[in-house]
Amino acid sequence: ATTHSFARYKANNIVEDGDLVVLYLSKENVILIRVDVNETFNCKFGSYRHADMIGLEYGTKLGSNTGRGFLYLLFPTPELWTLILPHRTQILYVADISFIMNFLNLKPGMSMIESGTGSGSFSHSIARTLAPTGHLYSFEYHQERVNAATKEFEDHGLSDMITLRRRDVCKDGFDLVDRVDAVFLDLPAPWEAVASAKRAFKKNKIGKICTFSPCIEQISKTVTALSEHKFVDIQMYECLIRFQEVRILPILTIEEAMEKERIHESKRQRALPRVLRDSYLKATAKANEDEELPPAKHMKIEKGQEEENSNKDNDDTNKKDQSLSGTPAEFEASGKTVTITKLPVEQRGHTSYLLFATLPPSVDSLPVVTLE
Numbered sequence: 001a002t003t004h005s006f007a008r009y010k011a012n013n014i015v016e017d018g019d020l021v022v023l024y025l026s027k028e029n030v031i032l033i034r035v036d037v038n039e040t041f042n043c044k045f046g047s048y049r050h051a052d053m054i055g056l057e058y059g060t061k062l063g064s065n066t067g068r069g070f071l072y073l074l075f076p077t078p079e080l081w082t083l084i085l086p087h088r089t090q091i092l093y094v095a096d097i098s099f100i101m102n103f104l105n106l107k108p109g110m111s112m113i114e115s116g117t118g119s120g121s122f123s124h125s126i127a128r129t130l131a132p133t134g135h136l137y138s139f140e141y142h143q144e145r146v147n148a149a150t151k152e153f154e155d156h157g158l159s160d161m162i163t164l165r166r167r168d169v170c171k172d173g174f175d176l177v178d179r180v181d182a183v184f185l186d187l188p189a190p191w192e193a194v195a196s197a198k199r200a201f202k203k204n205k206i207g208k209i210c211t212f213s214p215c216i217e218q219i220s221k222t223v224t225a226l227s228e229h230k231f232v233d234i235q236m237y238e239c240l241i242r243f244q245e246v247r248i249l250p251i252l253t254i255e256e257a258m259e260k261e262r263i264h265e266s267k268r269q270r271a272l273p274r275v276l277r278d279s280y281l282k283a284t285a286k287a288n289e290d291e292e293l294p295p296a297k298h299m300k301i302e303k304g305q306e307e308e309n310s311n312k313d314n315d316d317t318n319k320k321d322q323s324l325s326g327t328p329a330e331f332e333a334s335g336k337t338v339t340i341t342k343l344p345v346e347q348r349g350h351t352s353y354l355l356f357a358t359l360p361p362s363v364d365s366l367p368v369v370t371l372e
């Protein structure tokens, strides 16, 4: 039996018999277990008796019987579940999940619809946010996915907070009236569920809807349906992850910058095969002549003297490099630095567009104020 739930932390934070624990061995090796005093967890680094886990605090680092391995005992959170759950469908990941929950303004005590349930990734996060008194109505038309999610919600202590129904919401609607604060649709044709979603919103409250679609054509059809049903403030977002590399660079004078560039140029040339270097030198000399610029230092290299000159240049380069460099701390102390950010070339691309809209309270539900 479940002693605790994904939706709330345990007050004592201690692993007990029957609890769920995420075993974190490495980034690629994360497993959810239920602690059973008679069981042992085995892996290639050794064995871990569940009995040894009981009484430890979540977060503890535990060594294996061989002393060759270790793992962390982590509390099972929706974020960890999203990383390790068995994929029955495409799922929502934490970046989109947090964005959607924020823009839907989800709070404890609210009621919400999601469809489809899929692999239940988003359902876990929603349940924790709405806990302890809120409720999630989750709809899925694929029977095996319904069965698997029903079992997981039970195992994870969420079944009192989630009502999961097997239903084609585009054909048959949600069959809920005046019941929810928010709706989330991760369906191929969300526009077909908009009319029924509208009926499900609480009449006297502001309702928020979000649909998640990979193609702009789907978004376009959903926008049309939302406008026809008098949703307002319709906005689309795309949640893209961008890592920013932060660097502290020295601020150079023009002379220092030119010298640095000369050194780089000389290094670039030495990296070229000899044949290419000759034609490169000719081309740069020609370009410099055309622009009537004084020849750069490297232009003095004569054929047959490359090695000698390049060694000399190398020594020279090292000397200059040193004179221009310094430790980041030295530069920072001198106050001659600038902080920049740089985008790495490889970034995760498009997943889906997020369309948000608001349903104002119905006029009939508003209190009537009589002016004297």
Ligand code: SAM
Residues within 6 Å of the ligand: 089, 090, 091, 092, 115, 116, 117, 118, 119, 120, 121, 122, 123, 139, 140, 141, 142, 145, 167, 168, 169, 170, 171, 186, 187, 188
């Ligand atoms: N958001 C889910 C998650 O984070 O795990 C993933 C949802 S998955 C991409 C879409 C699900 O919608 C599928 O499981 C599919 O069976 C279900 N579905 C598609 N059309 C449906 C409909 N008309 N009614 C109910 N469920 C539907």
